[in-house]
Amino acid sequence: MLNYSFGKNSLESQLDALGIRVAFEKNLTKAVSYADAISASNLPAFACQGSSAPDMAIMMAAAKRIKVGCSDFVLLGTGGSSLGAQAAFALARYRQSVGIRFHTPDSLCPFEMDYLFSSLNPSGTHILVVSKSGSTAETLAQLLVFRAWLEASVGAENLADHFTFITEPGARPLRHYGEALGALVLDHPADIGGRFSVLTKVGMLPALVAGLSAKGFRDGAERVCSSFSDQPAQSAAVVGAVLIHTLHQYRGITQVLIMAYADILRAFTRWQGQLWAESLGKGGLGTTPIRAIGPVDQHSQMQLFLDGPNDKFCTIITVPSLNLGPRIDGADSRAYGLDYMAGRTIGDMVTCESRATQDSLRLQGRMVREIIIDSLSEANLGGLFASFMLETVLTAHLMGVNAFDQPAVEQGKVFTRQYLSELA
Numbered sequence: 418m419l420n421y422s423f424g425k426n427s428l429e430s431q432l433d434a435l436g437i438r439v440a441f442e443k444n445l446t447k448a449v450s451y452a453d454a455i456s457a458s459n460l461p462a463f464a465c466q467g468s469s470a471p472d473m474a475i476m477m478a479a480a481k482r483i484k485v486g487c488s489d490f491v492l493l494g495t496g497g498s499s500l501g502a503q504a505a506f507a508l509a510r511y512r513q514s515v516g517i518r519f520h521t522p523d524s525l526c527p528f529e530m531d532y533l534f535s536s537l538n539p540s541g542t543h544i545l546v547v548s549k550s551g552s553t554a555e556t557l558a559q560l561l562v563f564r565a566w567l568e569a570s571v572g573a574e575n576l577a578d579h580f581t582f583i584t585e586p587g588a589r590p591l592r593h594y595g596e597a598l599g600a601l602v603l604d605h606p607a608d609i610g611g612r613f614s615v616l617t618k619v620g621m622l623p624a625l626v627a628g629l630s631a632k633g634f635r636d637g638a639e640r641v642c643s644s645f646s647d648q649p650a651q652s653a654a655v656v657g658a659v660l661i662h663t664l665h666q667y668r669g670i671t672q673v674l675i676m677a678y679a680d681i682l683r684a685f686t687r688w689q690g691q692l693w694a695e696s697l698g699k700g701g702l703g704t705t706p707i708r709a710i711g712p713v714d715q716h717s718q719m720q721l722f723l724d725g726p727n728d729k730f731c732t733i734i735t736v737p738s739l740n741l742g743p744r745i746d747g748a749d750s751r752a753y754g755l756d757y758m759a760g761r762t763i764g765d766m767v768t769c770e771s772r773a774t775q776d777s778l779r780l781q782g783r784m785v786r787e788i789i790i791d792s793l794s795e796a797n798l799g800g801l802f803a804s805f806m807l808e809t810v811l812t813a814h815l816m817g818v819n820a821f822d823q824p825a826v827e828q829g830k831v832f833t834r835q836y837l838s839e840l841a
């Protein structure tokens with residue numbers, strides 16, 4: 418279950434106080450008619466992958482194959498080919514549901530790779546290589562290095578059993594490589610962009626390997642999609658997109674903060690950051706995502722959020738945690754003058770700290786939205802994925818930009834190839 422709130426004062430009264438009620442309503446009408454249009458033409462496939470979709474059987478079989486004798490599961494991929502799976506892995510870690518160790522070297526780092534090789538057990542290592550384009554240099558370089566490392570231990574004849582690939586059909590270096598190896602090569606859906614692919618095989622196969630329910634993720638996403646279709650004007654995605662866009666247009670909001678009060682959502686905030694930045698930063702437009710985790714970032718970034726420029730829209734994601742987690746010893750804390758925490762749980766503290774953060778931000782005149790999920794589950798994480806993808810697409814529509822491309826990053830890739838080939 419995913420709910421949202423703007424605090425004690427109604428959203429309408431806050432819009433009135435800011436003098437943007439009329440502009441909000443106008444943008445809302447535009448967003449709702451776009452929401453109706455995309456609902457009528459079948460909701461975007463990325464957000465609404467049915468749990469009975471034909472790829473379920475393919476993923477289940479692939480996950481079963483990967484798990485045979487697997488002690489270390491390495492996901493090679495970057496950006497949208499890794500971040501969604503990382504968000505899912507965090508849930509599995511918290512559940513302690515599998516005995517497999519997960520490794521997601523999503524950035525290219527010589528030191529990290531050396532360390533990873535020293536910590537892996539080659540015979541129990543399975544490598545899932547994900548790249549929609551099949552040509553991302555970092556992922557391909559990692560693959561080449563991993564193959565040589567693994568071949569030295571398990572032998573060329575056994576390599577295919579240690580690899581699975583996900584990439585688009587067609588002539589692509591990664592596809593060619595996987596097929597030549599004789600490994601399992603699965604199709605990345607051609608009509609779904611990398612950063613929108615978390616509910617496809619890209620995020621769901623790793624989730625299954627981690628012992629999570631892909632059906633659970635997709636059911637949660639479907640629930641969000643149906644309430645988006647049924648009552649768009651009330652959905653978190655539509656209201657969020659309209660509010661952010663209106664505040665950007667009329668009240669100088671240029672940054673969008675996502676602060677999650679659950680460590681487990683740390684990777685989720687990274688996933689959302691890519692989604693937002695790459696989808697909206699176009700042609701001189703865009704708002705900058707900021708990721709934060711509570712309570713820790715109260716002690717690092719909060720001063721700026723509270724007392725720096727009033728240019729941020731703040732989303733606080735919470736999971737009810739009253740009475741949860743270890744309890745603080747009453748006598749011990751009282752003996753040291755810590756009466757305020759005596760007998761409270763760690764969950765009590767986190768709940769109060771999130772409330773304190775929201776109230777402090779509001780006192781400073783910041784616009785704060787709380788998104789509440791009732792538990793840490795596949796369904797709720799799936800719902801968050803769907804909701805934020807819809808919000809991003811709606812925001813792009815309001816801004817008049819294409820959410821689905823990322824033309825500017827290509828130049829850096831061209832330079833990288835050139836500089837590498839020019840190295841002495």
Ligand SMILES: O=P(O)(O)OC[C@H]1O[C@](O)(CO)[C@@H](O)[C@@H]1O
Pocket residue numbers: 495496497498547548549550551552553556611612695823826
């Ligand atoms: O899945 P691929 O094609 O390897 O791309 C990885 C990431 O790189 C980007 O293309 C940006 O360079 C992202 O959009 C994408 O998620």
